[in-house]
Amino acid sequence: MGIPLxxxxxxxxxxxxxxxxxxxxxxxxxxxxxxxxxxxxxxxVPETCIKCVxxxxxxxxANKVGIAAIIITCLSNxxxxxxxxxxxxxxxxxxxxxxxxLRGCEKGFYYTKTNLISATSxxxxxxxxxxxxxxxxxxxxxxxxxxxxxxxxxxFPSSVTFDxxxxxxxxxxxxxxxxxxx
Numbered sequence: 001m002g003i004p005l006x007x008x009x010x011x012x013x014x015x016x017x018x019x020x021x022x023x024x025x026x027x028x029x030x031x032x033x034x035x036x037x038x039x040x041x042x043x044x045v046p047e048t049c050i051k052c053v054x055x056x057x058x059x060x061x062a063n064k065v066g067i068a069a070i071i072i073t074c075l076s077n078x079x080x081x082x083x084x085x086x087x088x089x090x091x092x093x094x095x096x097x098x099x100x101x102l103r104g105c106e107k108g109f110y111y112t113k114t115n116l117i118s119a120t121s122x123x124x125x126x127x128x129x130x131x132x133x134x135x136x137x138x139x140x141x142x143x144x145x146x147x148x149x150x151x152x153x154x155x156f157p158s159s160v161t162f163d164x165x166x167x168x169x170x171x172x173x174x175x176x177x178x179x180x181x182x
Contacts, residue, residue, distance in 0.1 A: 032059065032060050032061075032062070035062075035063075037050060039053075040053065043172060043176060043177075049169070052170060065181070068123055068181075072120050072123065075170050076117070078170065079109045079138070082105075082109045083106055083109045085160045086103070086109065087106055098149070098154050101148045109141065109142075111138075112141045112142070115138040116134070126181075128181045128182050129182070142171075
């Protein structure tokens with residue numbers, strides 16, 4: 001049989017335990033923020049990288065590789081947005097050549113998503129050169145799309161241009177982060 005403790009000892013113990021947990025959790029969050037900022041610091045636009053990483057709940061427990069994986073997830077999500085944008089633009093295009101170019105962009109972004117899934121697998125397998133190669137290939141699809149559409153003297157709506165810019169920024173960010181793993 002144990003020694004019965006007065007209720008105020010139990011209360012003190014619980015208060016100590018709760019306050020200790022809160023302090024250590026606060027420090028953990030600050031440490032995670034510091035790691036995120038350190039990893040995103042070398043990106044051309046660190047704010048875009050940080051916003052992406054912090055938007056994912058996994059960021060609170062992510063290491064360097066986890067942060068890179070989160071950015072690839074953001075890229076994949078942005079590719080989905082661009083697929084939808086290209087589908088909408090192509091369905092409204094009256095010019096046959098523009099419609100074909102936009103459908104080509106749509107297919108290119110589907111291909112991009114496949115590359116990004118493979119990039120995540122390679123990243124987890126510590127195949128960092130292959131990871132960057134796949135991200136680079138995914139980025140090239142976006143450049144090809146812009147080039148083909150621009151050749152037809154079509155200007156993307158500002159929202160699509162913005163999404164493409166974010167896509168480029170995140171691609172560059174993840175490649176720079178992964179470069180530092182080697």
